[in-house]
Amino acid sequence: xxxxxxxxxxxxxxxxxxxxxxxxxxxxxxxxxxxxxxxxxxxxxxxxxxxxxxxxxxxxxxxxxxxxxxxxxxxxxxxxxxxxxxxxxxxxxxxxxxxxxxxxxxxxxxxxxxxxxxxxxxxxxxxxxxxxxxxxxxxxxxxxxxxxxxxxxxxxxxxxxxxxxxxxxxxxxxxxxxxxxxxxxxxxxxxxxxxxxxxxxxxxxxxxxxxxxxxxxxxxxxxxxxxxxxxxxxxxxxxxxxxxxxxxxxxxxxxxxxxxxxxxxxxxxxxxxxxxxxxxxxxxxxxxxxxxxxxxxx
Numbered sequence: 001x002x003x004x005x006x007x008x009x010x011x012x013x014x015x016x017x018x019x020x021x022x023x024x025x026x027x028x029x030x031x032x033x034x035x036x037x038x039x040x041x042x043x044x045x046x047x048x049x050x051x052x053x054x055x056x057x058x059x060x061x062x063x064x065x066x067x068x069x070x071x072x073x074x075x076x077x078x079x080x081x082x083x084x085x086x087x088x089x090x091x092x093x094x095x096x097x098x099x100x101x102x103x104x105x106x107x108x109x110x111x112x113x114x115x116x117x118x119x120x121x122x123x124x125x126x127x128x129x130x131x132x133x134x135x136x137x138x139x140x141x142x143x144x145x146x147x148x149x150x151x152x153x154x155x156x157x158x159x160x161x162x163x164x165x166x167x168x169x170x171x172x173x174x175x176x177x178x179x180x181x182x183x184x185x186x187x188x189x190x191x192x193x194x195x196x197x198x199x200x201x202x203x204x205x206x207x208x209x210x211x212x213x214x215x216x217x218x219x220x221x222x223x224x225x226x227x228x229x230x231x232x233x234x235x236x237x238x239x240x241x242x243x244x245x246x247x248x249x250x251x252x253x254x255x256x257x258x259x260x261x262x263x264x265x266x267x268x269x270x271x272x273x274x275x276x277x278x279x280x281x282x283x284x285x286x287x288x289x290x291x292x293x294x295x296x297x298x
Contacts, residue, residue: 158221211269
């Protein structure tokens, strides 16, 4: 065999490998077998040559089939399933009319159900409002009756005034003081009576004008004692405790505590019942106005 015969098989194998990479291995095996049979045919007899030709033909047929399979695989595309829109069936006029009636009936039922729910909710809300109104009227009526009963009682209890005044024993005298951090004379009396619901003016002279004059013989615990100078000006005020005794915030350097009526130039004053119940009177007016509004609105 010539040199060109020996190297033709590898050359053909390279060309096939370039063209059909997927069947490179199969082609190599088949060509190798063909070269082997060709080499044996040089030393064998003519009947063996026919056998060699048959093998070469089978190899070529195998190559052709493999190439065809590769080409068909390369050209194959996935099947696309076309999505078809399902058109609704056209109803006959009778069926369309029957269907419209069913839909209208369903809508009417839904509307009736919603209206019933709305009516029930509105009725329950009105009932709750009426119940709340009745309960409020009963409460206010009871409170008005209680306030009226308190207004019929005496204005101020002397024991309550003295007990409250005693709570601030030892508070130091501070000029202009109106709190438990420090009191002057009128700041002390104003604070005590304010705790009992009576609004007294700020200074002693104004408190004197806001009270009712009483004689010394009729004075009792809880009344106020006003001290005058020679011109009649009120310069000091204290809470009368009976028996010539007082509770007061006397002067700078001293503190709240019991004392005596040390001067003969004094006047006794009593807080009127109206002033004693001023807070109750305001409460009564507010509650009666609220009752009148509730009576007008149903």
